[in-house]
Amino acid sequence: GNSVTQMEGPVTLSEEAFLTINCTYTATGYPSLFWYVQYPGEGLQLLLKATKADDKGSNKGFEATYRKETTSFHLEKGSVQVSDSAVYFCALSGRGGFQKLVFGTGTRLLVSP
Amino acid sequence: GAGVSQSPSNKVTEKGKDVELRCDPISGHTALYWYRQSLGQGLEFLIYFQGNSAPDKSGLPSDRFSAERTGGSVSTLTIQRTQQEDSAVYLCASSLAAVSMNTEAFFGQGTRLTVV
Numbered sequence: 490g491n492s493v494t495q496m497e498g499p500v501t502l503s504e505e506a507f508l509t510i511n512c513t514y515t516a517t518g519y520p521s522l523f524w525y526v527q528y529p530g531e532g533l534q535l536l537l538k539a540t541k542a543d544d545k546g547s548n549k550g551f552e553a554t555y556r557k558e559t560t561s562f563h564l565e566k567g568s569v570q571v572s573d574s575a576v577y578f579c580a581l582s583g584r585g586g587f588q589k590l591v592f593g594t595g596t597r598l599l600v601s602p
Numbered sequence: 603g604a605g606v607s608q609s610p611s612n613k614v615t616e617k618g619k620d621v622e623l624r625c626d627p628i629s630g631h632t633a634l635y636w637y638r639q640s641l642g643q644g645l646e647f648l649i650y651f652q653g654n655s656a657p658d659k660s661g662l663p664s665d666r667f668s669a670e671r672t673g674g675s676v677s678t679l680t681i682q683r684t685q686q687e688d689s690a691v692y693l694c695a696s697s698l699a700a701v702s703m704n705t706e707a708f709f710g711q712g713t714r715l716t717v718v
Contacts, residue, residue, distance in 0.1 A: 493644070525709075532606070533645075533693065533709040578645065589635065589658075590707060592645035 491516040495579045495593035502569055502600050510564040510596045512553075512579035520581040522546075522555055522562040523590070527576045536564075536577070569600045604628075606710035608694050614716045615684055623679040623713045627696030634677050635707065636669060639691040648692075651677065652699075684717045691715070 496511040514520065524536040524546070537546030542557035553564045562579060579593040607626040615621050627634050636648040647661040651671045662668070666684075671677040681688055691714050695707040 530711075532711040533695075535706050580645075589647045589650060589661075590645075591647070592637075594644040 491520065491581060491583060491591045493579050493581055493591055493593035495577075495596055497594070498576075498597040500596060500598045502598070504571055504600055504602050505568045506600075508564070508566040508569045508573075508598065510577055510579075510598070512562045512564065512593060514560050514562065514579075514581050516560075516581055516583060518584060519557070520583050520588075522553070523580040523582070524551070524553055524562070524564050525578040525580060525592075527578065527595070529575070533578065569598070571600045571602055574598055574600045606694055606696050606708050608692075608710035608713050610713060611711065612714045612716075614718060617686060617717055618683055620680065620682045621684055621715065623681075623692050623715070625677045625679070625694030625696075625710060627675065627677070627694070628708055629675075631696035631698055631708075632674065633697045633699055633705075633707075634671060635695045635697075636677070636679050637693040637695065639693055639712065641690075645693065648679070681715075684715075686717045689715055689717045 537548040539546040539555035637645040650658040691712040
């Protein structure tokens with residue numbers, strides 16, 4: 490079945506550092522890929538998405554590129570801020586009919602001033 | 603309402619007791635999902651409702667778990683004879699239609715269930 494593997498955390502960075510959170514997936518066909526973020530005390534919210542190979546999703550300075558050849562969707566940000574401290578979840582959904590979101594285990598990011 | 607609302611936000615229960623968790627989806631959203639978030643694990647799919655169709659219960663971990671959705675709106679997740687391994691954060695999400703490349707799922711803040 491479909492699955493998502495993402496790097497374990499926590500990831501600890503200083504403000505303005507470069508961020509990469511790795512995500513790889515296993516799926517049949519061509520899934521849609523997502524990054525969700527969970528800020529402290531809040532519910533999960535969609536950060537960005539990509540629906541086909543080579544698409545780049547971007548939002549709030551974060552980017553991720555759908556790489557079919559490496560089955561990856563790594564999350565990057567050039568300069569993190571303290572306010573980016575949160576848990577980040579990589580997820581996928583297949584195509585056709587109801588396809589539930591399949592999530593990775595989440596990666597906690599801690600950014601210090 | 604403005605977003606997906608879940609209640610209670612926290613629930614502590616004794617082992618063996620039954621609990622009910624409530625989810626109010628965004629008005630007009632036909633799809634509703636329940637997920638479970640356990641420490642150190644990802645979000646585990648539990649059940650999915652879409653309109654008047656039969657729910658997809660394939661993720662329910664045992665027959666102690668059940669869910670219903672009344673009038674296509676509010677949903678209740680019931681856990682009977684709770685066990686300590688049921689301790690987790692239970693998340694509800696809703697979307698306009700089934701999740702796809704064009705449809706976003708909106709999550710509630712979850713109910714943290716602790717079984718002692």
